[in-house]
């Protein structure tokens with residue numbers, strides 16, 4: 001099985017040349033120490049960890065899986081040692097608050113490390129991902145005491161975090177949840193209920209696990225307005241964060257599932273467990289939203305991480321596997337056959353993978369940069385614009401990146417023919433692993449409803465208009481830089497199409513339209529957003545950069561492919577949206 005290689009060249013091109021990380025950081029006092037040497041050192045060290053420690057236990061984690069042992073959960077073999085290496089490298093502290101032991105690096109840089117971690121071993125990567133999410137919620141909404149007690153231990157990797165939202169009867173509709181929190185009268189609460197599907201809810205990699213649990217207070221308003229957020233540790237810490245009594249939170253079982261076998265998915269029973277409120281009563285969902293934009297972006301990043309790994313295997317296989325002859329005659333006459341990369345259909349598959357992956361990578365940096373601006377800009381107006389852009393694009397990053405990632409991974413399987421279906425090459429695992437990214441953190445269908453409903457129709461199209469204006473500004477810059485006229489014209493057309501389609505949706509009086517076309521609209525936004533990324537990349541592919549990445553790295557050809565062979569999908573999406581809801585709704589429920 002081929003090893004994972006961190007895509008450092010492309011990451012450096014995007015960070016330094018396209019998104020100009022150093023110039024960007026110079027605008028923020030919080031990032032004054034972030035210079036090129038620091039960035040490159042972080043990237044190289046992360047690549048080593050991912051290639052040498054995490055990737056080698058990816059396949060064994062899939063076959064061994066996490067196991068139920070003596071009422072607890074034993075991590076797949078090698079995972080505990082890998083987590084120790086991860087923690088010793090201080091990777092859990094990278095984006096954390098410096099006041100509590102974090103390194104305070106920008107999300108734009110942290111994202112690159114996340115891609116490598118998730119791409120080399122997604123099942124493992126879920127543990128630090130959920131820990132970082134829990135830290136964000138504690139840091140933004142927890143009391144000073146909770147921050148002091150928990151954040152240093154979580155940044156250092158001594159304790160992990162888990163997010164406990166889902167219940168058997170409350171998945172998408174969290175307002176239906178039944179878990180209760182009753183005040184103890186001493187500032188703590190007694191939490192009772194059962195959560196399901198809790199990722200890394202129980203394990204033996206660290207001494208403590210910090211659960212962030214959604215529950216209802218007595219007399220809470222009905223539905224989602226009556227949900228509060230609580231911190232519930234497995235072991236109750238003393239004043240100096242030393243481990244104390246075992247809390248009444250236990251793992252009931254772990255799920256048998258399609259992929260990410262190295263990541264335990266747990267039923268968690270809270271039997272009067274002791275917990276502490278985070279944020280205000282009944283504001284639990286609002287508190288969760290603080291970290292949701294980050295978490296959802298990381299789910300998108302999981303997609304591209306795994307899709308990149310699938311691409312690497314498919315590319316190497318296609319260069320090596322000898323079958324048939326090139327259409328123009330033997331290119332490898334001294335061998336029994338030509339490598340399959342000579343076949344146009346194999347090239348089509350590889351080009352699709354490459355064009356989508358590279359745009360996807362650019363897109364997560366783009367969204368991460370807005371996240372940094374929303375959090376760290378000194379100017380309130382700048383923070384507001386950035387917050388709106390993040391709100392608009394988070395569902396796109398989560399859904400479009402993961403939907404395309406599954407397509408890429410299936411294509412990566414296809415390139416290997418039957419060898420992609422059997423386990424030996426690992427392409428099957430990538431399809432199985434990446435599939436969950438379309439489901440958790442809010443299903444992709446529900447993300448599409450969020451984009452079209454709250455972010456577009458409710459905002460009367462204003463957030464999309466501002467995004468479209470930025471795309472047009474970037475097109476003007478790219479034209480000045482001399483990009484190909486036909487690409488510029490094509491981009492102008494699809495932006496115009498997105499604008500007109502948005503207007504059509506916002507002005508529609510058909511009540512079911514939004515729900516019926518939400519996924520098509522999200523896809524249209526995603527394809528245009530990826531085209532925007534190609535425009536931004538082409539914009540800098542001049543002079544020295546062009547000779548480094550434009551020609552050698554195939555950026556110009558890959559951009560041409562995206563505009564010629566991927567972007568025409570927009571026309572089909574436009575037709576589907578214009579066709580409205582009627583054909584979806586015409587059957588009675590009993591006719592299905």
Ligand SMILES: Cc1cc2nc3c(=O)[nH]c(=O)nc-3n(C[C@H](O)[C@H](O)[C@H](O)COP(=O)(O)OP(=O)(O)OC[C@H]3O[C@@H](n4cnc5c(N)ncnc54)[C@H](O)[C@@H]3O)c2cc1C
Pocket residue numbers: 163164165166170171172173196197198199200257265436439440441442443444445446449
């Ligand atoms: C491996 C794994 C790990 C997970 N990890 C965690 C975790 O760590 N913590 C946690 O709390 N949860 C976790 N989850 C739960 C996950 O987030 C939920 O499964 C997901 O949110 C969907 O909820 P559900 O499964 O109940 O589906 P449902 O909500 O029942 O949805 C079923 C279908 O109906 C659609 N649907 C539902 N409501 C609407 C609507 N209003 N409009 C349109 N369509 C709708 C959905 O899109 C979906 O297609 C995990 C799940 C899995 C499988």
